[in-house]
Amino acid sequence: MRAVMVVAVDAKGFVYVQREFRYPVNRIIYELPSGRVDAKETPLEAGKRELREEAGLVAQSWKALGIRYSSPSLSDVKYYFLLARRLRSVTSQPDSTEWIQGEWVSYTQLRKMLKNGTLPGINSLAACALYHFFLGK
Numbered sequence: 001m002r003a004v005m006v007v008a009v010d011a012k013g014f015v016y017v018q019r020e021f022r023y024p025v026n027r028i029i030y031e032l033p034s035g036r037v038d039a040k041e042t043p044l045e046a047g048k049r050e051l052r053e054e055a056g057l058v059a060q061s062w063k064a065l066g067i068r069y070s071s072p073s074l075s076d077v078k079y080y081f082l083l084a085r086r087l088r089s090v091t092s093q094p095d096s097t098e099w100i101q102g103e104w105v106s107y108t109q110l111r112k113m114l115k116n117g118t119l120p121g122i123n124s125l126a127a128c129a130l131y132h133f134f135l136g137k
Helices: 043-055 107-116 120-137
Strands: 003-008 014-023 027-031 034-037 057-069 078-089 099-103
Touching: 003 014, 003 027, 003 043, 003 057, 003 120, 014 107, 027 034, 027 120, 034 043, 043 078, 043 099, 057 120, 078 120, 099 107, 107 120
Parallel strands: 003 078
Antiparallel strands: 003 034, 014 027, 014 099, 057 078
């Protein structure tokens, strides 16, 4: 299976995070926009779709940050991590089974969320690390 995760960064350097109910863990967690790459989609097409559906955002600038396996000892899920910039707002279109609330956080806030576990998903951690390397920090 292939999946995509998007690091959406606005002109001021703020990063879009979302609170979403996740059925496997039966709770609301913070994470970055993400989802499955459908069979006839490229990872970029999936990233654009997920960002529009979940966050109500469209990006004019896209950059591949890397590809990583989510948990190679347990599954073959391959994540494509993308950076989205030069954003504009559109109407979000989440799936009928999704409950999502988004917010913008500073890079400093994002790092705190990662450190204290507020952003608990390992894929969000990988995406943010790849973004950190992209920034050259």
